[in-house]
Amino acid sequence: MSLEALILACDELLDLHASFKGKSASELKKSAFEAYRVELQALWLDVKKAYSEYISAAAADDVLIASLPEVKAKYGNSSDTYIEFLSDILEATRPQEVSLKPNNEKSDNVELKHYMHLPPCETEIFSGNFLKWPAFRDMFTALYIRHARLSPVQKLFHLRARTKDHALSIVSKFEITDDNFEVAWAALKEHYENKRVFVNNHLSILLGQVCITVESADALVKLL
Structure with missing residues (x-):
């Protein structure tokens, strides 16, 4: 796998993202978003395959090894673009919340709900603990x-x-x-x-408890 082939695969992904960014959400139909997502997945698979083949070939070729920093940087940039692109598509196709009408009326085919303003709630980043x-x-x-x-x-x-x-x-x-x-x-x-x-x-934890040396309520609370 040549460096040129890998760069070409990465550039095709970047070009598709640029094309998507050049259009407003109102210009695109739902089917267009799905088409972009399918094409994005295909291009990303091409990039990953090209990168994997290049890394394997570089293990036995000193000339290819010399280009590894450039290759890794190009692949990292493409990975960031892939995540950003997919995020853009998901955000653009996310269903919108239905708000209440001023007169609190309900339409025949839309169920309206009351929403409270709550503090943001999010999970911690799980690292594997x-x-x-x-x-x-x-x-x-x-x-x-x-x-x-x-x-x-x-x-x-x-x-x-x-x-x-x-x-x-x-x-x-x-x-x-x-x-x-x-x-x-x-x-x-x-x-x-x-x-x-x-x-x-x-x-x-149970077997590692420190023995109580002073009889006190505080010591008992700490033990509990």
Whole structure:
């Protein structure tokens, strides 16, 4: 795989994004957004394939190794563009909230709801700490998985955004598609729902308590 072929694949992705950015959302139909998303996925697969083949070839070619910094920078830029592009599409196609009419009337085919202004609620970024998995799992389920208006591909996009380090390495193995959210989520659950780790941690806490040296209510509270 030549450097020129990899650069060409990356540039095609950048050009498609530029074309999309040059149009307003009102100019595009729903089918156009879907067409952009399909084309984006195809181009991103081409970029990943070209990059993978180049890295493999560079392992046995000193000339190709010399170009690795340029290749990695180009691939990183394309990866950022891919995430930004997909985010733009998801934001543009997100269903809009229905607001109340001034006279509080309901139309025949639209159910109107009252909404309260609540403080923003978000999950922490999960890095792979086994002990923090239950809290992350429950918060992500409440905020994203049970969100009636999020499609599976949107949920997978948010899952990538709310993970990092080892957890992200598990999620990022799956392309951002509707079919892959359930698979990626199942992979995280299989890896981090380790009851032995939880039991060992609780035992360590119980057995590692400092002995009370002074009889006092404060010491008892700390022990509890």
